[in-house]
Amino acid sequence: xxxxxxxxxxxxxxxxxxxxxxTKHFGEVTAVDNVSFRLEPGTFFALLGPSGCGKxxxxxxxxxxxxxxxxxxxINDQPVAxxxxxxxxxxxxxxxxxxxxxxxxxxxxxxxxRQQRPRLPRHEMEQRVADALRLVRLTGFxxxxxxxxxxxxxxxxxxxxxLINRPTVLLLDEPLGALDLKLRREMQVELKLLxxxxxxxxxxxxxxxxxxxxxxxxxxxxRNGVILQDGDPARIYDRPVNRWVASxxxxxxxxxxxxxxxxxQGAIRLTRAGRVVRALMxxxxxxxxxxxxxxxxxxxxxxxxxAPESNGQNGQSFSGRLVRxxxxxxxxxxxxxxxxxxxxxxxxxxxxxxxGDMPAAGEEVVIxxxxxxxxxxxxxARG
Ligand code: ATP
Numbered sequence: 001x002x003x004x005x006x007x008x009x010x011x012x013x014x015x016x017x018x019x020x021x022x023t024k025h026f027g028e029v030t031a032v033d034n035v036s037f038r039l040e041p042g043t044f045f046a047l048l049g050p051s052g053c054g055k056x057x058x059x060x061x062x063x064x065x066x067x068x069x070x071x072x073x074x075i076n077d078q079p080v081a082x083x084x085x086x087x088x089x090x091x092x093x094x095x096x097x098x099x100x101x102x103x104x105x106x107x108x109x110x111x112x113x114r115q116q117r118p119r120l121p122r123h124e125m126e127q128r129v130a131d132a133l134r135l136v137r138l139t140g141f142x143x144x145x146x147x148x149x150x151x152x153x154x155x156x157x158x159x160x161x162x163l164i165n166r167p168t169v170l171l172l173d174e175p176l177g178a179l180d181l182k183l184r185r186e187m188q189v190e191l192k193l194l195x196x197x198x199x200x201x202x203x204x205x206x207x208x209x210x211x212x213x214x215x216x217x218x219x220x221x222x223r224n225g226v227i228l229q230d231g232d233p234a235r236i237y238d239r240p241v242n243r244w245v246a247s248x249x250x251x252x253x254x255x256x257x258x259x260x261x262x263x264x265q266g267a268i269r270l271t272r273a274g275r276v277v278r279a280l281m282x283x284x285x286x287x288x289x290x291x292x293x294x295x296x297x298x299x300x301x302x303x304x305x306x307a308p309e310s311n312g313q314n315g316q317s318f319s320g321r322l323v324r325x326x327x328x329x330x331x332x333x334x335x336x337x338x339x340x341x342x343x344x345x346x347x348x349x350x351x352x353x354x355x356g357d358m359p360a361a362g363e364e365v366v367i368x369x370x371x372x373x374x375x376x377x378x379x380x381a382r383g
Contacts, residue, residue: 014076014089014168015041015201017062022071024057024225031057033225034071039218041168044195044202046212049222050248055205058222059171062203063092076168090169091162095177098158099146105157106142109133112165132160135197136190152183156190163198172204176211188214209249213237221245241282242380246295253301253344255294259286259376266376268294273340277316279374292376298347300373303334305359308366317368320344322359332358336367 017039024032032054039045047055060066062073064085073080080088091112099108110129113120120128133139136156146154155175162170172191176184192215195202206212212219213233220230229241240246243254257277261267266281279294286292308317320338327350334346346367359365 013041015039015043016074016077017045017169017201017203018072018074018077019058019062020072020074022058022061022073023069024054024061024066025069030225032061032068035225035227036071037220037227037230039201039203041201042199043218044192044204044216046204046206046216046219047222048206048209048212048219050207053222054225055207055222056173059092059173059203059205062169063090063171064088089167090171091165091167092171092173093155093158093162093175095174099154099161101146104143104145105133105138105149108146108157109160109164111161116165128164129160132164135163135194136160150183151179152187155179155187159191159194167200169201169203170198172202174205174207176206184211191215221248223248239280239282239375240295240377241284242378243293243295244380246377251298251345251347253296253298253341254377255296255341257292257294259288259290259292262286262288265371268292268376270294270340272342273318275316275340277374278371279376280372281376282378284378286376286378291379293379295375295377296369296373298333298345299331301344301346301367301369303336303346303348303359303365303367305357305363306366307364308368314372315368315370317366320365320367322361322363322365324361325358334359334365336365338367341367 019035019037022032022035035058047058049055057066061068064083075088106129109132110125113125113128136159138156176187179187188211204216219233219236220227223244229236229245237249240249246252255270257268257270259266260269260276262281264281265278267276268279269276277294308319318338318340320336323335323337326333330350331347332350336344336346338344344367
């Protein structure tokens with residue numbers, strides 16, 4: 001099997017990274033469990049998941065710092081089993097930048113080049129250091145010491161150092177984790193621009209969904225060593241495969257029900273309300289009579305004062321009482337207690353605060369959604 005796969009690979013393509021049934025055991029712990037994917041050159045791929053889900057182990061196997069227990073990795077369409085990290089055409093940027101404190105910026109950035117044999121001519125080394133510093137907007141900082149730089153600048157030095165050897169794949173292990181929120185946001189934009197400029201494959205590990213979504217064009221959501229969902233961020237947000245992914249990626253309201261009719265838009269009878277609602281069905285086949293959850297993002301609900309009118313043609317409305325409203329700056333998050341739905345989160349843009357038409361805690365309200373906002377997801381705990 002392995003031989004066939006390898007012989008099929010004729011023309012190496014730079015920047016392609018493939019994992020085939022990759023597994024890593026540490027004693028009793030299965031850190032990575034049968035993971036497969038193929039990245040096209042230039043992909044910005046984020047491995048997203050909670051602490052301990054195996055994302056760093058997966059990255060370290062690609063880098064060559066850990067050996068898989070099972071499965072194979074191909075970089076540039078070449079198998080890399082037994083190839084040491086420095087021969088893999090990949091470079092890694094870590095959360096703790098691991099810069100050399102006694103060296104200045106230029107010496108740190110040029111470190112990888114000085115290790116190359118045969119030696120590069122001096123002027124070429126200087127040119128490449130200058131190019132790498134320009135890429136991360138640190139021209140003029142050549143002779144600064146590392147301790148004279150801010151956290152964001154240090155991280156940019158680490159990026160320049162990782163890029164100077166012109167890797168075909170850059171691995172980033174929570175590289176922004178040590179930065180404060182504002183700097184993180186700035187660096188996210190910078191990294192995205194840098195990726196566009198250099199055009200190489202980036203594999204980025206993070207537990208922060210905002211970070212993954214703002215930069216990556218492909219996200220793999222991991223849990224317990226398994227990739228649960230792999231795709232473009234908008235799709236993952238809009239069509240999570242199960243309850244766990246739906247809750248991990250932002251907030252979600254769930255209402256229990258029973259499937260009455262299938263098709264692209266199914267009909268679900270909500271258990272508590274006893275009412276049938278329409279909702280987009282998942283890709284997985286679901287049969288009528290099965291328990292499922294209707295899920296709706298808080299920002300896809302509406303809220304107003306007063307009592308419900310008869311249901312509109314395209315959507316649902318329910319009465320409730322406003323429990324509390326939390327001011328989030330650009331949005332207001334309302335918690336509503338509804339007899340028919342239970343506790344519901346509703347997020348609205350903060351323009352309502354300006355019009356003065358906000359319901360107050362304790363008031364009767366009506367909440368609702370359009371049919372297109374509702375999705376059916378399976379509760380993976382029930383299989
Ligand atoms: P974090 O975000 O906290 O870094 P992670 O998703 O990157 O978490 P890993 O570091 O890959 O997760 O760890 C996955 C699992 O493997 C964890 O249960 C961890 O304790 C275990 N593990 C990782 N490295 C080792 C090791 N060298 N020896 C034993 N167990 C390990």
